[in-house]
Amino acid sequence: MDLIPRARWGARAWREPSGSIRYAGPRKGVKVHYLGTPYSSRPHAQCAAYVRQLQASHMDGNGWSDIGYSLLVCEHGSVFEGRGLQRRNSANGNTSLNEQHYAVCALHGTNGTPGDALLRGLRDAIDHCRTRGPAGSEIKGHRDGHPTACPGDALYAWVRADAPRPGGSPSPPTEQPKEGRPMDRYYEKSKPLTLKPNVWTTVTWDRFHVQGTGWTEKKAEQTLLKGAHAFVLGVGFRVGGLERGDEVQVRIARNHRKAGEDWKRAKSWPIGSPVHAGGRGHFVHTWPGMLPGSDDNRLVVDLLNVTDRDLTVDELVASLLAWPA
Numbered sequence: 001m002d003l004i005p006r007a008r009w010g011a012r013a014w015r016e017p018s019g020s021i022r023y024a025g026p027r028k029g030v031k032v033h034y035l036g037t038p039y040s041s042r043p044h045a046q047c048a049a050y051v052r053q054l055q056a057s058h059m060d061g062n063g064w065s066d067i068g069y070s071l072l073v074c075e076h077g078s079v080f081e082g083r084g085l086q087r088r089n090s091a092n093g094n095t096s097l098n099e100q101h102y103a104v105c106a107l108h109g110t111n112g113t114p115g116d117a118l119l120r121g122l123r124d125a126i127d128h129c130r131t132r133g134p135a136g137s138e139i140k141g142h143r144d145g146h147p148t149a150c151p152g153d154a155l156y157a158w159v160r161a162d163a164p165r166p167g168g169s170p171s172p173p174t175e176q177p178k179e180g181r182p183m184d185r186y187y188e189k190s191k192p193l194t195l196k197p198n199v200w201t202t203v204t205w206d207r208f209h210v211q212g213t214g215w216t217e218k219k220a221e222q223t224l225l226k227g228a229h230a231f232v233l234g235v236g237f238r239v240g241g242l243e244r245g246d247e248v249q250v251r252i253a254r255n256h257r258k259a260g261e262d263w264k265r266a267k268s269w270p271i272g273s274p275v276h277a278g279g280r281g282h283f284v285h286t287w288p289g290m291l292p293g294s295d296d297n298r299l300v301v302d303l304l305n306v307t308d309r310d311l312t313v314d315e316l317v318a319s320l321l322a323w324p325a
Contacts, residue, residue: 001127003078004078005081009052010048011067011081012056012059026133029102029140030104030129030138031140032106032122032139032142032159034109034110034150034155035105035109036152037109047080051080054067054072055067062090066083067083068090069082070104071128071129072105073118073121073122073125075108075118076121077121078121079121086236091105102135104126106151106155110152114154120166123165132319139163141155141156141160184321186319187205187319188205189205189206190206191206192314194310195303195310196305197307197310198308201305202302203301203302205221205222206218222255222298222300223300224298224301225298225320226295228292229322231320232321232322233319233320233321235271235301235318236316237250237313237315237317238316239311240312240313248304249270250304251302252299252302254267254298256296269289
């Protein structure tokens, strides 16, 4: 899959809306969209500018916080990251519909027939939502559940046929692990977390989701992973009451214990830029690495409040892909 992150296509920063907008949780699947107007074919070098144009229309014309779609696919088969998989989209018709499915938009209009490259890219985007979302198996059109002609008759027929990959070719190898399917879990802290000033706070998780199932309450614990695994971990959180100059940092940490002893900090990895903003803050980061050793090593997440007052984290999630070493 040719995934083009927001930074590569020149996306504007997401604008925090005046009301609450929660992170994307597990979805039933994906809804496919199209532009609904004639679309002129263009060289691939001009596709990013068109996506920027759509973002400007949604933010400046509609007053939305960002481009409305989770992902967008150009006629050349590249997948552009829109709002991505961590935020609710604004494209499916209403809040309830937006929370049920990701929104993938084909840069295809009312004229012409969708080409194989576009269909392959759409299938790549669907598989990406399923693998990394998480998203269930449903593939629908925008018109399912909302009165619209979108995504057009040609794309809707393809959707109704379960979105086959042109030529019957398999999904790109980048979408599948080399040695079997990874453990794919999503964790959440369902209650607000208070961060005391200048102290690292280890997150305790109390809900988890295994891909293809719903959220399950779990015994509250700090451990995300134990034992020798390769892993990719994403962490997302939102902090209320940040003021200009405030800062919150995040790190992944490995705790270790010897037989009969308590857990101790063995190693920590900072995972990117700190959160610091005038207002509310949001941060998502993915870090690949290896958790060594046996069940006496565990993976946790720490947050640091770099202010002189208490801060409250009102949304906190982690997504984990892990392969046994």
